[in-house]
Amino acid sequence: MISVTNLTKTYGDFRAVTDLSFQVAPGEVVGLIGPNGAGKTTTLRCIVGIQRPSAGQVTIDGHDVVASPVEAKRKLAFMADEPQLFEYLTVMEHLRLTGRIYGVADVEPRASALLKELQLEGKEQALPAELSRGMKQKVAIACGLLHEPRALLFDEPLTGLDPLGIRHMKETIVARGRQGAAVIVSSHLLHLVEEICTRVVIIARGMKAADGTLAELRDQAALAGSNLEQIFLAVTGREVP
Amino acid sequence: MTSAFIYLVSCSFRNRVRSQLKRLRQPRYLLGLVVGVLYLYMIFLRPSSRSARPDFGSGFTQFPAETMQAAMSVVLFIVVAVAWLVPGKRGAVEFTRSEVQFLFTAPVTRRQLIHYKLLRGQLAALFSSLIFTLLMRPGVGLTAVRVLLGLWLTLGLVNLHLTGVALSRASLIEHGASGRRRFGVPALIVGGAVVALLWVVASNWATLSALDSGREVFRELVRLGTTGVAGVILWPFRSAVALTLASSAGEFGLAFGIVAALFVLNYMWVVHSDTAFEEASAESAEKRVRNPMAARPKVGKRLKTPFRLAPRGRVETAILWKNLILVSRYVSVRTLFRLLPLVVIFGVAFSQSSRAGLAEMMGFFSVTLIVMLVLMGPMLARNDLRQDLSNLALLKAWPVSGRTMLRGQVLAPTVLLSVAVLVLLVAAASLLTPTLMRAGVSWSDQLAYVVSAILVAPALILGQVVLQNAIAVLLPAWAGLGSSRSRGIDAMGQRILLTFGTLVGLVIGLIPAALIAGGVGVTLYAMTDRVMVVIPAIASAIVVLAECWVATELLGLVLDRTDVSAIEAEER
Numbered sequence: 087m088i089s090v091t092n093l094t095k096t097y098g099d100f101r102a103v104t105d106l107s108f109q110v111a112p113g114e115v116v117g118l119i120g121p122n123g124a125g126k127t128t129t130l131r132c133i134v135g136i137q138r139p140s141a142g143q144v145t146i147d148g149h150d151v152v153a154s155p156v157e158a159k160r161k162l163a164f165m166a167d168e169p170q171l172f173e174y175l176t177v178m179e180h181l182r183l184t185g186r187i188y189g190v191a192d193v194e195p196r197a198s199a200l201l202k203e204l205q206l207e208g209k210e211q212a213l214p215a216e217l218s219r220g221m222k223q224k225v226a227i228a229c230g231l232l233h234e235p236r237a238l239l240f241d242e243p244l245t246g247l248d249p250l251g252i253r254h255m256k257e258t259i260v261a262r263g264r265q266g267a268a269v270i271v272s273s274h275l276l277h278l279v280e281e282i283c284t285r286v287v288i289i290a291r292g293m294k295a296a297d298g299t300l301a302e303l304r305d306q307a308a309l310a311g312s313n314l315e316q317i318f319l320a321v322t323g324r325e326v327p
Numbered sequence: 328m329t330s331a332f333i334y335l336v337s338c339s340f341r342n343r344v345r346s347q348l349k350r351l352r353q354p355r356y357l358l359g360l361v362v363g364v365l366y367l368y369m370i371f372l373r374p375s376s377r378s379a380r381p382d383f384g385s386g387f388t389q390f391p392a393e394t395m396q397a398a399m400s401v402v403l404f405i406v407v408a409v410a411w412l413v414p415g416k417r418g419a420v421e422f423t424r425s426e427v428q429f430l431f432t433a434p435v436t437r438r439q440l441i442h443y444k445l446l447r448g449q450l451a452a453l454f455s456s457l458i459f460t461l462l463m464r465p466g467v468g469l470t471a472v473r474v475l476l477g478l479w480l481t482l483g484l485v486n487l488h489l490t491g492v493a494l495s496r497a498s499l500i501e502h503g504a505s506g507r508r509r510f511g512v513p514a515l516i517v518g519g520a521v522v523a524l525l526w527v528v529a530s531n532w533a534t535l536s537a538l539d540s541g542r543e544v545f546r547e548l549v550r551l552g553t554t555g556v557a558g559v560i561l562w563p564f565r566s567a568v569a570l571t572l573a574s575s576a577g578e579f580g581l582a583f584g585i586v587a588a589l590f591v592l593n594y595m596w597v598v599h600s601d602t603a604f605e606e607a608s609a610e611s612a613e614k615r616v617r618n619p620m621a622a623r624p625k626v627g628k629r630l631k632t633p634f635r636l637a638p639r640g641r642v643e644t645a646i647l648w649k650n651l652i653l654v655s656r657y658v659s660v661r662t663l664f665r666l667l668p669l670v671v672i673f674g675v676a677f678s679q680s681s682r683a684g685l686a687e688m689m690g691f692f693s694v695t696l697i698v699m700l701v702l703m704g705p706m707l708a709r710n711d712l713r714q715d716l717s718n719l720a721l722l723k724a725w726p727v728s729g730r731t732m733l734r735g736q737v738l739a740p741t742v743l744l745s746v747a748v749l750v751l752l753v754a755a756a757s758l759l760t761p762t763l764m765r766a767g768v769s770w771s772d773q774l775a776y777v778v779s780a781i782l783v784a785p786a787l788i789l790g791q792v793v794l795q796n797a798i799a800v801l802l803p804a805w806a807g808l809g810s811s812r813s814r815g816i817d818a819m820g821q822r823i824l825l826t827f828g829t830l831v832g833l834v835i836g837l838i839p840a841a842l843i844a845g846g847v848g849v850t851l852y853a854m855t856d857r858v859m860v861v862i863p864a865i866a867s868a869i870v871v872l873a874e875c876w877v878a879t880e881l882l883g884l885v886l887d888r889t890d891v892s893a894i895e896a897e898e899r
Contacts, residue, residue, distance in 0.1 A: 131892070135723060136720050136724055136891050137890050137891060138888065138890050155728075156727065156728055158726075159724060159725065159726035164724045166720065166721075170720060172649065172718065175652060183645055183649055185638055186636055186637070186639070186640065186642070186644075186648075187642055187725050187726070187727060189639055190638060192638070
């Protein structure tokens with residue numbers, strides 16, 4: 087579903103991502119982790135077409151993000167770390183606008199179900215300025231899920247959420263994976279990645295450092311019985327456990 | 328504590344200048360500075376332009392001192408009346424978020440905080456006075472100093488008074504009945520003054536509407552404003568203005584005494600206020616940082632949308648809907664349409680031959696507004712890609728091609744400005760009918776000109792909006808992210824360059840339209856022996872529309888290839 091092949095992204099002389107390749111199959115929830123500045127957000131932004139790759143190819147359900155951006159973007163949703171909302175649109179107007187952009191015929195019932203799922207009932211007429219950081223995050227996620235995308239990308243999805251919100255968000259992500267969507271979750275919260283992801287890709291200095299299930303990563307790092315944090319520190323060379 | 332405040336103000340000023348100097352390393356700001364300085368030199372300091380104006384004392388403006396004094400005193404009165412009578416959402420005393428964080432938690436008294444804001448307010452007033460003095464070009468030496476001092480004291484007095492009004496309003500909430508008394512009595516007096524002024528105009532309506540020219544109407548209004556009840560009400564405002572317009576040292580001294588007394592009275596009123604403004608100020612500062620629009624007063628019902636967005640249809644319509652909401656949260660498009668019948672009724676009423684003066688004045692005012700809207704409107708109405716540049720990452724994630732995005736984006740400002748121009752055109756046509764008839768322009772010709780203008784104006788507006796959005800696509804750093812606008816001479820120079828570039832682009836873009844319209848016009852004249860304007864207008868509008876279509880196709884390709892990170896990097 088999501089295929090990243092030899093992705094490279096440079097800013098002037100600086101290489102943010104170098105020759106990165108990985109695939110995410112339908113039903114997989116892949117954790118994308120790495121230290122600060124490793125290139126996680128750049129990778130996600132290249133996958134969703136916000137940034138153009140300097141080299142390499144990204145396809146969504148067979149559609150090249152650069153050559154056929156409209157077809158590729160129809161299949162995916164990106165939930166950024168900082169929720170971007172229009173300050174002058176209410177919650178419901180955000181959903182109506184998103185529905186029209188993605189050609190969703192039955193916006194109202196889908197929007198109601200999503201608002202209920204994300205505990206945003208009663209906030210339909212609220213403007214973003216009246217919402218907390220966590221609620222804004224939920225609105226952005228509701229907009230992303232409205233067209234039932236087949237590829238989902240979450241960048242730090244738990245930021246600003248309360249404990250109940252965190253629990254619901256984890257359930258939402260896992261449920262989308264079970265329904266057959268290809269999901270990428272980028273986060274520094276390693277326990278979250280360990281809990282909900284079926285596979286993990288670790289990147290460091292813009293390059294892939296490891297890729298596999300937790301068991302495979304343990305084998306690769308030769309750290310039997312270790313948790314993801316220990317593996318992460320070992321793979322990225324930050325600290326030898 | 329005062330020394331700490333002076334340190335804060337001076338450091339802020341020094342560092343702001345430093346950062347403005349630092350950004351000159353970027354060519355666009357350096358180029359902007361060169362253009363900005365040249366502009367200021369040409370406008371204010373060029374010897375030939377200075378000598379072209381009469382010196383101070385003989386009237387340094389094109390209007391008689393009495394007229395200027397009356398007009399400026401009315402403006403001051405409106406500022407004060409609005410402050411008393413129209414509630415705003417701003418805090419009693421405005422502080423930035425950093426000021427709230429550092430000063431509100433420090434061992435600083437409320438009175439010291441007010442002194443700090445007054446200090447900042449006076450510095451801002453001094454800067455504004457300097458600009459106004461340059462604009463008024465009173466000459467050099469003592470005269471210029473007198474004008475600068477006069478303006479500074481007047482603006483400082485207004486600033487002081489507005490702070491007092493805001494504190495009184497806050498007291499209304501904090502002190503209940505006594506607060507109501509403290510705020511209500513002066514507010515009632517101001518409200519009464521407004522009613523009295525309106526009554527003066529209403530009772531002289533017959534005289535005003537019977538005058539033959541706009542100039543005579545204005546002269547009569549000045550007379551009314553300086554005599555009788557209106558003269559008494561506007562006296563303090565005229566006195567404040569007299570300080571700037573004084574033509575002799577004696578006049579200046581007298582006005583200075585009055586303004587100084589008003590200044591001291593207002594100062595005493597403000598510093599003796601015991602209103603707790605901190606909470607409201609902190610909340611207001613927080614809102615301004617989170618959402619600059621939230622701090623502005625909302626007009627209209629916020630839940631209304633310009634039209635119902637169907638679940639399916641063209642994406643351009645959805646973007647138009649979104650961008651119209653941005654405006655309609657503040658002004659409804661329907662309101663403009665609702666005004667149309669009123670405008671027509673008033674226009675017809677004023678168009679009676681015996682009431683030509685007022686109609687002519689309002690008609691020419693409408694024409695001026697139309698020209699300003701067509702030429703300046705597209706630069707100012709930024710509810711398009713310029714506003715959305717700050718959301719570009721979100722827009723780029725949508726399954727929408729660049730050309731579709733651009734076409735959707737340019738619609739909202741074009742629709743809004745075109746509706747406004749349409750309303751004003753109808754008004755101008757109704758008001759100027761007698762004048763045009765006297766000038767020998769027949770009914771049918773007048774109708775043809777109006778129809779042509781209705782056809783051409785939206786095309787001109789669209790052309791300019793496309794040009795403005797082209798700047799946002801090709802030179803996003805010049806367009807500025809969202810509603811933010813850089814300040815300084817370099818930023819002013821940038822805007823001059825952009826304005827000049829837009830006008831050049833418009834002229835170039837209009838050449839094909841003008842050629843084709845001219846060709847059609849000449850052909851029609853040869854065929855019918857009559858000058859026809861409507862068909863050439865249709866031809867020119869079609870050409871401009873076609874040009875805009877091609878431009879959005881090409882710009883769309885660029886937008887598709889635009890890397891959001893490049894824009895974000897340029898803004899840093």
